[in-house]
Amino acid sequence: MWPFHSRRFLASRSTAAERRIIMSPLTSPSVQTRRSAGGCSAMNPIDATLLNRGLSWREYRATVEKNADVFDRVYDDPGFDDADLAPLHAVPPLTVVAIGEDWCPDVYHTLPAWVRVAERLPGWELKIFPRDQHPQLMDAFLYRGRARRVPVYAFYDRRRYLQTWWSGRSAEAQRAVDGWLAGRTFDQLEPAERAALGKRLDAGYRERFRRANFDEILALLKAFFHLGPDGAGA
Known part of the structure; x- marks a missing residue:
C-alpha cells in the first residue's frame, strides 16, 4: 500500500499547477486525498x-x-491521447471505483x-456503481460530509x-455554475431556468469542462504518486 500523504505534503512535492489543485479549498469542490473525514475509513480497504458487485462498462451501458x-460520444472521443496517459504508466495498476447516475451531466x-x-x-x-443502489458506498464519499454528489472516482490499489x-x-x-446560479440553489430556479442551466452546463462540458475535469484528476494522481510529466518520480 502506498503511504498516506497529506494535502500539504503532496503540494510540497508538486508543480505549481498541481499545488493550486491540491491546496484549493473544498468549496472548489472536487479534490480529496485519502482521509478519515466523510467516512472514507469505512471503505479502506473496500470489501x-x-x-465485485461493480458493473463493467458493458454491463452499465446496458442499463443506461x-x-x-452522450455516453457513447464521450466513449468514442474521450478527449485525451496516449501522451496524456504516459505518466500513469509508472503507477501500479489501480481499480477505479466510479459512482454515478445516468441523469447527471x-x-x-x-x-x-x-x-x-x-x-x-x-x-x-x-467498476461502476449506480449511486442510488449503493447508499453505503456513496456515504463513504460524501461531499463536505453531507451531500451525495456524483460522480465519484476513487482509486484503489491491488490490496x-x-x-x-x-x-x-x-x-x-x-465557478461557472456558481455564476449562473447567482447565489440561488438549483431547487430555487424556475423550470425554464433549470432547463437553461442544463443546456449551459452541457455546452460547457463539450467546450472545456470535460477536459478541465480530466486535467484536475490527472494532476491529483500525478501529485499523489509523485510523478513528473513523463511518469518519472518527482
Missing part, C-alpha cells in the same frame, strides 16, 4: 464482495436509460473517459486500499 447518446460527460483510461492502462480496471479520490465537477465548472 471484496462489494467491489438517459443520455445514452457531470457523470455522462466524464465517466466514459475514465472507462477509456482504464482500458488503455495495463492492469487497470473500472483494495484507497489511494485518493475526486468527486463532483472541476473548479472551473463549479
Whole structure:
C-alpha cells in the first residue's frame, strides 16, 4: 500500500499547477486525498464482495436509460491521447471505483473517459456503481460530509486500499455554475431556468469542462504518486 500523504505534503512535492489543485479549498469542490473525514475509513480497504458487485462498462451501458447518446460520444472521443496517459504508466495498476447516475451531466460527460483510461492502462480496471443502489458506498464519499454528489472516482490499489479520490465537477465548472446560479440553489430556479442551466452546463462540458475535469484528476494522481510529466518520480 502506498503511504498516506497529506494535502500539504503532496503540494510540497508538486508543480505549481498541481499545488493550486491540491491546496484549493473544498468549496472548489472536487479534490480529496485519502482521509478519515466523510467516512472514507469505512471503505479502506473496500470489501471484496462489494467491489465485485461493480458493473463493467458493458454491463452499465446496458442499463443506461438517459443520455445514452452522450455516453457513447464521450466513449468514442474521450478527449485525451496516449501522451496524456504516459505518466500513469509508472503507477501500479489501480481499480477505479466510479459512482454515478445516468441523469447527471457531470457523470455522462466524464465517466466514459475514465472507462477509456482504464482500458488503455495495463492492469487497470473500472467498476461502476449506480449511486442510488449503493447508499453505503456513496456515504463513504460524501461531499463536505453531507451531500451525495456524483460522480465519484476513487482509486484503489491491488490490496483494495484507497489511494485518493475526486468527486463532483472541476473548479472551473463549479465557478461557472456558481455564476449562473447567482447565489440561488438549483431547487430555487424556475423550470425554464433549470432547463437553461442544463443546456449551459452541457455546452460547457463539450467546450472545456470535460477536459478541465480530466486535467484536475490527472494532476491529483500525478501529485499523489509523485510523478513528473513523463511518469518519472518527482
